[in-house]
Amino acid sequence: MRLRNFLAVVFLGVLHRASSVPRGILPPNAYAVGHDLSPQTSKAPADECKNVSSSGSQKCGTKAVTHEKTVIPIEKTVETDMINGENRGCSGDKAQQLKGCPDIGTTTKAPVSSPPPAPPRKDSVTKKPEKCNPDNCKLPNCMCESVIPPVYDMPQFVMLTFDDAVTETNMKFYRELLENPKRKNKASGCRIAATFFVSAEYLDYPSVNELYRMGNEIALHSISYNREPSGSYWNDLNTTGWAAEVVDERLMVEKYAKVPAEDIRGLRGPFLFTGGDAGFRMLHSHFDYDCTLIHKRDGPDDTPVFPYTLDYGFQKPCMVHKCPNDTYPGLWTVPLNYLFRRNDDKYNPCAMADSCLPQPETSEDIFEYLRFNFENFYHTNRAPFPVFLHEASLDKERKEGYLRFVDWLLEKEDVHLVTVSEVLDFMRDPKPKESYAQRHCTKEDLPESTCPKWKRCHYPTTLRGGERYMRICGTTCPENYPWVNN
Incomplete structure (x- = not known):
C-alpha cells in the first residue's frame, strides 16, 4: 500500500562509472539502482567506511551499506494545465488535437535544409513564471x-542517446549500431x-571524432562527473x-x-x-x-x-532538486518524459530507459518493453520518443533486443532516428511528415577525417588521483591531464 502513495517517486537507477576502473570498464556493482522510498539511509562511522562503487555503495568493515544517492524529494505542486492547446483550425475533440490539426487555409512550404535564423536571446528573468501565451x-x-503536436501529420522522431565516456571498449557496440549500411531512415x-x-x-x-564524422551529435555531461552521493557538489556550484x-x-x-564548438x-x-538556476544561467x-x-x-495514459x-x-514538479525557478528565453528543454515498465498490476516509471524496474533480462523482454513505450508515443501525440540510456546497461541479451527494436523501427516510413539537435531544428520550423x-x-560517403593522426598520452600522476x-x-600531448580548472 505504501508504494501507491509514492507513484511520483522516480526510479532513476542512473548507471555510474567507477573512477577506479581504467578505460571505462565497469564492475557489476556499478549498476546498482537507487530507489529507496525513505530519505534516511543507514550510516557507519566515516573512518570505518570506504566507497566501493560509484552507485553510492560503501564498505564498512566487512559489511556493505548502500547510501542511496537518488532519493527524490517530491514537492506538492499543482501540475500546469495544458499549454499552447489551441485547436489550430480543427474541432475541439482532444483526441483529434493530439494527432495534430490541419492549418486550414494555408499551403505547405517546400522542405528546407536549414532552420531559420534565431533572433538574439533575451537575458534570463527572475520572476514567478506565468502561463505561456502562444500569441x-x-x-x-x-x-x-x-502535448499538442506543433504541426498536422507529425513525423515520429526517435532519439537514441548514450551517457558517459566514449571509450575504445564501448565504441565496438556504437560501430555495430551506427555503421551498418542497412540502418537508414526509410x-x-x-x-x-x-x-x-x-x-x-x-x-x-x-572515437568521439569518428562518431561525429559519421553524423552523430556530441553533447556534454561534465568533466568531473562528481559522484558525491547527496548531489551537494552539483547543487552548491555557482554559475562560474x-x-x-x-x-x-x-x-x-x-x-x-x-x-x-558550435556543433x-x-x-x-x-x-x-x-x-x-546556477546551472541554467550557464x-x-x-x-x-x-x-x-x-x-x-x-501513467501510460498521461500524454508526453x-x-x-x-x-x-x-x-x-521538481523530481531531482534543484530545479530552475527563473525564465530563460530561447533556451530549449528536451523533456525526460517518463517511460513505464509493467510490474504485476501497476506500472513503474523511469526517466532513463535503462532504469525501469524490474529491469528487462532477455532479448525478447527488452524488445517488448521498448516497443510498448514507443507505441504509447506513436499512437497518441507522436512526441519525440526518448531512448535515453547507458551502453554499460546493455549486456549481450539486451543488446540483441535493443538492435532488434531499432531494426523494427526502421521498417516504418514515418519514423526518423535522429539526433536531439535535429529534433530541435524541426521544432523551430515544424513541417508535416510528407x-x-x-x-x-x-548517406554513403563520409566527410574527410579531421583526425588523421592520434597519439596516446600517459600521465603518471594527475589531479584526479593516480595515473591516466x-x-x-x-x-x-597536453602538458597536464585535462581536468576541471586545469
Whole structure:
C-alpha cells in the first residue's frame, strides 16, 4: 500500500562509472539502482567506511551499506494545465488535437535544409513564471510547453542517446549500431544518428571524432562527473563553477576530438542534477538546450510533452532538486518524459530507459518493453520518443533486443532516428511528415577525417588521483591531464 502513495517517486537507477576502473570498464556493482522510498539511509562511522562503487555503495568493515544517492524529494505542486492547446483550425475533440490539426487555409512550404535564423536571446528573468501565451510565444525562438503536436501529420522522431565516456571498449557496440549500411531512415535514406552526452574521464577523443564524422551529435555531461552521493557538489556550484565543468569540457572536445564548438549544443546534467538556476544561467549563456529535466507522467495514459523553450520557466514538479525557478528565453528543454515498465498490476516509471524496474533480462523482454513505450508515443501525440540510456546497461541479451527494436523501427516510413539537435531544428520550423527534410543527412560517403593522426598520452600522476592514459587527435600531448580548472 505504501508504494501507491509514492507513484511520483522516480526510479532513476542512473548507471555510474567507477573512477577506479581504467578505460571505462565497469564492475557489476556499478549498476546498482537507487530507489529507496525513505530519505534516511543507514550510516557507519566515516573512518570505518570506504566507497566501493560509484552507485553510492560503501564498505564498512566487512559489511556493505548502500547510501542511496537518488532519493527524490517530491514537492506538492499543482501540475500546469495544458499549454499552447489551441485547436489550430480543427474541432475541439482532444483526441483529434493530439494527432495534430490541419492549418486550414494555408499551403505547405517546400522542405528546407536549414532552420531559420534565431533572433538574439533575451537575458534570463527572475520572476514567478506565468502561463505561456502562444500569441506572444512564437517560433523559431519561443515554444510553449504542450502535448499538442506543433504541426498536422507529425513525423515520429526517435532519439537514441548514450551517457558517459566514449571509450575504445564501448565504441565496438556504437560501430555495430551506427555503421551498418542497412540502418537508414526509410523515408529519407539517411543513416540513423544518435546523441552522445560525454563525460571527460576515460574519454577517447579519436572515437568521439569518428562518431561525429559519421553524423552523430556530441553533447556534454561534465568533466568531473562528481559522484558525491547527496548531489551537494552539483547543487552548491555557482554559475562560474558550472562553466568550469561544462563550457571547459566543450573546449576540451573541440581541441582534442576536433569537433567544432558550435556543433556542441547541449547538456545532460550528471546524475540528472542541473544545479537549478546556477546551472541554467550557464546553459542560457552558452548552449541551445538542456536534456535533463524529468517530466512526470502519472501513467501510460498521461500524454508526453514536446520540447519547448523556457521563456515561461519550468512549471512541472521538481523530481531531482534543484530545479530552475527563473525564465530563460530561447533556451530549449528536451523533456525526460517518463517511460513505464509493467510490474504485476501497476506500472513503474523511469526517466532513463535503462532504469525501469524490474529491469528487462532477455532479448525478447527488452524488445517488448521498448516497443510498448514507443507505441504509447506513436499512437497518441507522436512526441519525440526518448531512448535515453547507458551502453554499460546493455549486456549481450539486451543488446540483441535493443538492435532488434531499432531494426523494427526502421521498417516504418514515418519514423526518423535522429539526433536531439535535429529534433530541435524541426521544432523551430515544424513541417508535416510528407514535407519534412532531414537537415543533417549522412548517406554513403563520409566527410574527410579531421583526425588523421592520434597519439596516446600517459600521465603518471594527475589531479584526479593516480595515473591516466588518454588518446587525442593530433601528435602533441597536453602538458597536464585535462581536468576541471586545469
